[in-house]
Amino acid sequence: MVRATVTAEADHLEVRTLVRRARLTFEAVRGIYHRGGRTRADMTALSTMLSQGLCLYRDVRIVGSIPGVFVGDVFSYRAELIVVGLHNQTQAGIGFIPANLVSEGHPVATSIVSSGGYLDDHDNGEVLIYTGSGGRPRHGVEHNTDQEFERGNLALAYSHKYGVEVRVIRSHDCDTSPSAKLYVYDGLYKVDSITYGPGKSGHEVCKFKLVRIPGQAPLGSKIWRSARDLTNTLDSNIRPRGYVTRDLSKGKEVIRVPVFNNVDRDLSPLGFEYIARPDFPPPPVLPGTARRLRCCQYATAACGGSWSSGSCACVRKNGGGGPAYNADGTLVRGRPVVYECGARCGCPASCSNRVTQRGMQHRLEVFRSRQTDWGVRALDLIQPGAFVCEFSGDVVTVDDDGHHASNAAGASTEWGGIVDPKKFPARWREWGDASAATLPDDAEEPPRFAQLAGPRPRYVLDVSRRRNFAPYISHSSAPNVFVQLVLRGDGNESYPRLMLFAMDTIPPLRELSIDYGIGQ
Structure with missing residues (x-):
């Protein structure tokens, strides 16, 4: 003892x-x-x-x-x-x-x-x-x-x-x-x-x-009850003391994103244009050819509902082990890239292979912190593997050497406030990894995508002028959220989206953290 x-x-x-x-x-x-x-x-x-x-x-x-x-x-x-x-x-x-x-x-x-x-x-x-x-x-x-x-x-x-x-x-x-x-x-x-x-x-x-x-x-159970009372108040269209706005996104997110500051009078999160998602360029189309639908042309139901390869080409592109998402919408395991069904697919919006397209499902807030300046914390319980949000900003195309190839409208020409997708460590490898355990022969098929490099993003995000709340998430070497690259349908593989998923069970009022690869 x-x-x-x-x-x-x-x-x-x-x-x-x-x-x-x-x-x-x-x-x-x-x-x-x-x-x-x-x-x-x-x-x-x-x-x-x-x-x-x-x-x-x-x-x-x-x-x-x-x-x-x-x-x-x-x-x-x-x-x-x-x-x-x-x-x-x-x-x-x-x-x-x-x-x-x-x-x-x-x-x-x-x-x-x-x-x-x-x-x-x-x-x-x-x-x-x-x-x-x-x-x-x-x-x-x-x-x-x-x-x-x-x-x-x-x-x-x-x-x-x-x-x-x-x-x-x-x-x-x-x-x-x-x-x-x-x-x-x-x-x-x-x-x-x-x-x-x-x-x-x-x-x-x-x-x-x-x-x-x-x-x-402080008592975790007391914090839990306080968070429940807070969300009930916010849902009643009441702005509690300390909240500078009830919705930073101004209706651009499916769930409001309040901003809380009881530390000082800093209102800097209100001083930029909010964009819920990046505006990516369309995939290139070769002259004289028509883009073909790659999956679900005649679908009437959701794709990826069974643990077989199925008939959905998007699901099959996710490699071995079946669909990318569980029935409850949580990510099965991290992958070099998750292929979701896209706009040109025939499956409905409720398709189980369209999780990130439905937007935020958990209440979050931006808050002023004495420890981390500004941060983001949960107001709801977030289950491990659940989709949290997308990382958004202005898309700036770069070449193989990291130099600007073109700038999105309104993007900064300076390198301040730049988020490089290639700098995020591959934390996705840790999610859903059961390799530490020896499982029975009747366990599910091991993934065949383990050695795939995945797409190499040819862009950076400029968050200096336009962004969503995700850039306020703090850095940690032991993070509770991770970046997963996601492509939709015939999306351009040079421009995978930066989607954040929960790595831990995140309780209400717990700050979110991510590994930005600082020092690498």
């Missing part, structure tokens, strides 16, 4: 990257099993990762904070809690270290998952009255027998005796989570007191009073 302390900034980045890689592997493996028809793909993925030693901190039992897991991090599956070492039970609410691994010879609790499912539970955030485990049917609320001081209950009692802090994860119902649940890590608590006596059901229950340790980051 150890406490893990991380002090150096470089070490924080390293352990955060380890946690992210473990979660990426879990999500990739879970996705493969889910597409294969497994009803509990999350638990099957966990079993695979446990058997292959891919879960973190299994060889040590950590008391206190888990390196690389931050207060406010959210998880869609309990299995994920085990993958990162935050909790060690698939069903039980109390995670503990057994007596034979503790020098004092007594079990010690290290974490609890609180769902508020017991009649005697009470929670105001800073103080949690937690009813111990046992004494009721698995899916019941009322106790039908007395609880006993055994297993997790006994471990919590010894955590109180020895002053051992306990990690608290709160479970919330969430319609936008694929599991219909959301697990929010709310930090460390101390067991302040214990009582044993009749509960509201009349049976004896163990009640533990847990008090949050001061000095931690």
